[in-house]
Amino acid sequence: MLYREAGDFKTSYRDDSQTFPIKLERWGYYAVVAVAFGIVPFVINDYWASAVLVPFLIYAIAAIGLNVLTGYAGQVSLGTGGFMAVGAYAVYKLMTAFPDVSLLIHVVLAGAITAVVGVLFGLPSLRIKGFYLAVATLAAQFFLVWLFNKVPWFYNYSASGQITAPTRTFMEQAISGPAASASAKYLVCLVFAFLVAWMARNLTRGSIGRRWMAIRDMDIAAEIIGVNPLTAKLSAFAVSSFFIGIAGALLFSVYLGAAEVGEAFGINKSFLVLFMIIIGGLGSIFGSFAGAAFLVLLPVLLKNLLVGNLGWPTDLAAHIELMIVGALIVTFLIVEPHGLARLWSLTKEKLRLWPFPH
Amino acid sequence: MNSMTSDGYITADGRQIGGKLMELKNITLRFGGVVAIKDISFDIRQGEIRAIIGPNGAGKSSMLNVVSGFYHPQDGEVWFKGSRRQPMKPHQVAGHGVARTFQNIALFDGMSVLDNIMTGRLNKMKAGFLSQAIWWGKAEREENENRAVVEQIIDFLEIQNIRKTPVGRLPYGLKKRVELARALAAEPQLLLLDEPMAGMNVEEKEDMSRFILDVNDEFGTTICLIEHDMGVVMDLSDRVVVMDYGRKIGDGTPDEVRNNQQVIDAYLGVAHD
Numbered sequence: 001m002l003y004r005e006a007g008d009f010k011t012s013y014r015d016d017s018q019t020f021p022i023k024l025e026r027w028g029y030y031a032v033v034a035v036a037f038g039i040v041p042f043v044i045n046d047y048w049a050s051a052v053l054v055p056f057l058i059y060a061i062a063a064i065g066l067n068v069l070t071g072y073a074g075q076v077s078l079g080t081g082g083f084m085a086v087g088a089y090a091v092y093k094l095m096t097a098f099p100d101v102s103l104l105i106h107v108v109l110a111g112a113i114t115a116v117v118g119v120l121f122g123l124p125s126l127r128i129k130g131f132y133l134a135v136a137t138l139a140a141q142f143f144l145v146w147l148f149n150k151v152p153w154f155y156n157y158s159a160s161g162q163i164t165a166p167t168r169t170f171m172e173q174a175i176s177g178p179a180a181s182a183s184a185k186y187l188v189c190l191v192f193a194f195l196v197a198w199m200a201r202n203l204t205r206g207s208i209g210r211r212w213m214a215i216r217d218m219d220i221a222a223e224i225i226g227v228n229p230l231t232a233k234l235s236a237f238a239v240s241s242f243f244i245g246i247a248g249a250l251l252f253s254v255y256l257g258a259a260e261v262g263e264a265f266g267i268n269k270s271f272l273v274l275f276m277i278i279i280g281g282l283g284s285i286f287g288s289f290a291g292a293a294f295l296v297l298l299p300v301l302l303k304n305l306l307v308g309n310l311g312w313p314t315d316l317a318a319h320i321e322l323m324i325v326g327a328l329i330v331t332f333l334i335v336e337p338h339g340l341a342r343l344w345s346l347t348k349e350k351l352r353l354w355p356f357p358h
Numbered sequence: 359m360n361s362m363t364s365d366g367y368i369t370a371d372g373r374q375i376g377g378k379l380m381e382l383k384n385i386t387l388r389f390g391g392v393v394a395i396k397d398i399s400f401d402i403r404q405g406e407i408r409a410i411i412g413p414n415g416a417g418k419s420s421m422l423n424v425v426s427g428f429y430h431p432q433d434g435e436v437w438f439k440g441s442r443r444q445p446m447k448p449h450q451v452a453g454h455g456v457a458r459t460f461q462n463i464a465l466f467d468g469m470s471v472l473d474n475i476m477t478g479r480l481n482k483m484k485a486g487f488l489s490q491a492i493w494w495g496k497a498e499r500e501e502n503e504n505r506a507v508v509e510q511i512i513d514f515l516e517i518q519n520i521r522k523t524p525v526g527r528l529p530y531g532l533k534k535r536v537e538l539a540r541a542l543a544a545e546p547q548l549l550l551l552d553e554p555m556a557g558m559n560v561e562e563k564e565d566m567s568r569f570i571l572d573v574n575d576e577f578g579t580t581i582c583l584i585e586h587d588m589g590v591v592m593d594l595s596d597r598v599v600v601m602d603y604g605r606k607i608g609d610g611t612p613d614e615v616r617n618n619q620q621v622i623d624a625y626l627g628v629a630h631d
Contacts, residue, residue: 013506199492202493207483226449227477228449
């Protein structure tokens with residue numbers, strides 16, 4: 001009964017095109033932001049930060065990044081893991097080369113470096129489409145992982161071949177390294193996730209977003225109405241890689257603390273993020289969050305249920321967990337191929353009429 | 359009979375038609391060994407409704423693609439707004455004041471009607487990347503300015519009630535209308551319509567005919583259209599080009615074309631001996 005457009009009159013185009021046009025939705029959004037910034041940092045503990053919230057936020061950033069490219073601009077990519085690795089190694093090199101500069105600036109710079117690399121690997125998209133492009137980006141994935149393994153300069157010639165994040169502080173609080181507190185890690189990731197989501201929303205609602213979607217839906221018609229495919233596709237690669245680079249930098253510096261490229265940024269990562277946007281919903285910012293939440297939370301939930309409540313052995317639970325997650329993904333794609341975001345918008349459409357049937 | 363002068367003529371219904379907006383001189387277009395268009399010349403005048411007709415495979419759509427700048431003819435010259443047009447990339451065409459609709463609807467199915475029509479204004483939107491990312495200043499201002507123009511077109515074509523509907527959910531006739539709206543949003547000087555009535559029922563055809571006439575009348579847009587429905591073509595257009603097998607076999611007012619022996623032969627067939 002509360003979810004109504006009726007009576008909520010819009011008298012300017014600005015009001016009409018806002019992100020949350022319905023009052024209840026707008027207040028819901030404000031409430032979520034207020035809780036995320038105002039309450040969670042004070043009650044968060046190490047378990048919630050490292051098992052749930054921090055990975056959720058980081059993967060949400062990566063999912064938004066891939067969604068810009070695949071969901072909005074229609075260019076399939078399997079190179080997400082490789083691009084995250086670029087972000088991670090860039091931030092590592094920056095952190096060790098310029099220890100006095102804030103980590104937050106380094107993360108943004110790492111995103112910018114990844115954007116350049118992304119544009120480079122996006123060049124084939126001007127000639128090839130669909131599955132063939134996916135294979136071309138797969139080449140990026142393997143090449144980048146190989147590169148970071150093979151060239152010792154990238155991992156500062158460390159004996160193990162690993163990169164390890166040194167402790168960096170922001171306003172006297174450690175935000176990376178072993179000394180970082182749960183709430184500090186959480187807040188850093190939250191700020192980045194919030195800004196990335198906000199920027200992605202702004203870009204996709206305006207003329208750049210329309211160019212991307214036009215190329216996605218029908219590239220020939222897009223060209224005829226004046227969309228330059230070169231700039232449209234490459235800008236999508238740049239923005240997407242920028243976000244994914246930020247996600248990779250945060251994953252390494254704030255979350256993992258130490259990483260080995262093949263393990264942390266392998267092809268599995270690419271698929272994981274791709275599943276997130278497919279399950280969450282292609283071409284939806286909300287869907288990116290929903291998909292990330294689904295794939296981060298589900299294993300945690302299942303583990304708690306099977307090991308914690310039923311007392312199964314951990315290894316058995318781990319295997320069952322994989323099977324259940326897999327089965328759920330397949331079921332999901334059959335029941336709602338457009339993902340959680342579509343499910344959400346269908347619910348909203350029903351709610352507008354509820355409790356009347358017509 | 360119209361009085362034809364170098365700077366225009368008066369149509370049968372009394373409208374003043376201006377000078378040449380576009381002139382095609384001796385256009386020849388080949389795809390490998392296939393000659394799609396052979397040595398065709400005609401002009402499109404300011405403010406007129408110009409039709410291109412012909413049997414299937416006559417090269418009408420190819421002709422429209424040459425007019426729009428999508429194909430580059432091997433021989434011949436295209437003059438537009440008084441200067442010779444150089445070959446250009448497809449995405450540059452829209453910036454020169456030519457917009458078109460497609461034979462098979464080419465809308466962006468994943469976007470709403472409003473967004474689809476807004477894409478027609480992409481050439482007019484110049485806000486920088488940063489301004490758009492933070493949605494401040496120019497980006498927001500130009501979005502609202504262009505929205506105002508688009509809303510006028512939505513009013514004009516009477517599609518207010520569907521502006522937020524995803525295009526994929528619309529019936530065929532409305533999709534055609536949205537496509538017309540998208541082309542109009544670019545404020546073209548020359549509007550090309552590739553079979554605007556194809557697959558429509560009588561009522562939808564009447565609606566579309568009215569909109570085409572209104573567009574021509576209210577905005578003064580020059581229109582060049584391809585259509586198979588002879589009734590529609592003869593009623594709407596001021597002058598008609600008839601093509602057959604890539605050649606021009608007739609050119610003139612609907613009445614002249616209707617009585618042209620070559621045209622009758624092309625449409626009804628002629629005995630070969």
